[in-house]
Amino acid sequence: GQNIDQPTEMTATEGAIVQINCTYQTSGFNGLFWYQQHAGEAPTFLSYNVLDGLEEKGRFSSFLSRSKGYSYLLLKELQMKDSASYLCAVMDSNYQLIWGAGTKLIIKP
Amino acid sequence: ETGVTQTPRHLVMGMTNKKSLKCEQHLGHNAMYWYKQSAKKPLELMFVYNFKEQTENNSVPSRFSPECPNSSHLFLHLHTLQPEDSALYLCASSQERGGGQETQYFGPGTRLLVL
Numbered sequence: 031g032q033n034i035d036q037p038t039e040m041t042a043t044e045g046a047i048v049q050i051n052c053t054y055q056t057s058g059f060n061g062l063f064w065y066q067q068h069a070g071e072a073p074t075f076l077s078y079n080v081l082d083g084l085e086e087k088g089r090f091s092s093f094l095s096r097s098k099g100y101s102y103l104l105l106k107e108l109q110m111k112d113s114a115s116y117l118c119a120v121m122d123s124n125y126q127l128i129w130g131a132g133t134k135l136i137i138k139p
Numbered sequence: 140e141t142g143v144t145q146t147p148r149h150l151v152m153g154m155t156n157k158k159s160l161k162c163e164q165h166l167g168h169n170a171m172y173w174y175k176q177s178a179k180k181p182l183e184l185m186f187v188y189n190f191k192e193q194t195e196n197n198s199v200p201s202r203f204s205p206e207c208p209n210s211s212h213l214f215l216h217l218h219t220l221q222p223e224d225s226a227l228y229l230c231a232s233s234q235e236r237g238g239g240q241e242t243q244y245f246g247p248g249t250r251l252l253v254l
Contacts, residue, residue, distance in 0.1 A: 072245040125237040129181035
């Protein structure tokens, strides 16, 4: 079967750095997405990785290793507004998105 | 962000009611999706429309009936729902399905409570 694993919850301190991991087993691979979802709001697109390596976008970076079936989202200089759930999703060979259950990130002052 | 809008934002209905959820996208996309989001579970894909044609129905019970009159609008008709159908229903759109332009953009969702 197809599976996406990510931690259920993480806690970090304002101003610090946090890394949210995602491992996957899917039928084929056509890219990996990260989304941010604040409580009661729409998931918003953060990043897309299809090649191995690190993609940097401001305070957020996303890394992919296809051989290891592994990705991480790195958030730097954490702000209180970064408290949200972070969703990892992989597009399989049929172009269907397989979703993880999300990681709830709690930022403390 | 008003690229994808959904109405109503909240809905309470009895098991014998009929209601409809509406989604509209202003992004010029050709693919639209309905998802169900339950607490602490992955998003569940329900239906996919590509160029107004339904391309996927992921074994969704018939009490959920989608309608896509054009590429900008998507409806989900609800009839004789069960309490376990209570969830957040999300609509999304993408440029197209299976063509490499797959980034999906979501609406804010309809929080549904079935009593």
